[in-house]
Amino acid sequence: MTLTRRHFGLGTLALGFAGCTTVNGPTVTTPRATAGLPDDLRPVANADYDAWVAGFRSRAGAKGLTETTLANGFRGTGYLPGVVRRDRNQTEFKRSLEDYLAIAVSEERVAKGRAAFSNHRATLNALESTYGVDATIIAAIWGLESFYGDRRGNVPVVSATSTLAYDGRRGAFFEKQLVAALKILQSGDTTADRLVGSWAGAMGHTQFIPTSYQAFAVDFTGDGRRDIWSDDPSDALASAAAYLARNGWTRGVKWGGEVGNNAPAGSILQPQPGGPRFAVTSNFRAIKRYNNSDAYAIGVGHLADRIGGAGPLVSSFPPDENGMTKDDRVALQRGLTARGFDTQGTDGVIGPNTRKAIEAYQASRGQTVTGAPSLTLLRSLG
Incomplete structure (x- = not known):
């Protein structure tokens, strides 16, 4: 499997969400940002998890983490059974492109995107000038990842990543995410209470996992912090633009488009038999580095076009397996x-x-x- 910015089965189309302090002994419940969290995303006592955390803390110094960071990072955190349940219950569900686009490029998401673009036009245009990534593409990623900031997630990232690292199904991957999350705290980019995200640790307006944050996050506002969690989306949008710019985006080249609808020259793709055909360029492949899915990249590109004023797809999709349009x-x-x-x-x-x-x-x-x-x-x- 290719590791891209996110290596788990979620995103805004599924994103919906405490506390335990472990100090070499039993788990002690303490309050921490419980508002809005389902019961299974609140910490529960788990002695084996506590032992795993103790072991992790004993070797964390070799990874450059200080005792102060570990104490602050793990204060108020704990084992989240709902995180494990969600991780194990992910199915290989394949949605048709028609259904995917009905959600990803719904009229509600388009209208909200146009309003968000208007409200943040100066920032988005500045990012396009700086990084070469189309302003509408940046806005579309924002729209798909967190519904323009409305669905950023509120699960403590240290709890989520440590739970998944302990669980072991993808233990090495999530231990890297846990270390990266703690280093975010150590660098002072945010505080433990604000280090929240999805159940799998994706964070902020543009849903970066911690290792991608370390590699690509940007302090666009110049306040000394790469704050992708703030209500001000500037740093998060800049981080998404920086990610694409460093992963193959070519300035001035369209992502692609529907064949027969002013599409640029490019490779032809028809993800759903009998459905619309798309001509896609190297920038389509750059979007896939953000999320390695043809449907996602088409969703970003088509949503960007709609935010920019274009209409719906011209071609229709065939009836489904039930003969229904x-x-x-x-x-x-x-x-x-x-x-x-x-x-x-x-x-x-x-x-x-x-x-x-x-x-x-x-x-x-x-x-x-x-x-x-x-x-x-x-x-x-x-």
């Missing part, structure tokens, strides 16, 4: 919701909420409960 799926969701079986949205993406609504509707009519969408089901709602 996106319009059919939207109609199904609207029909279910109108009958009192709320699908929690009408984006045409058949996710858990829609399947639960279908199950409830089928049960109410004495049908076999499958949760599966179909044209027959749609017609029954007519």
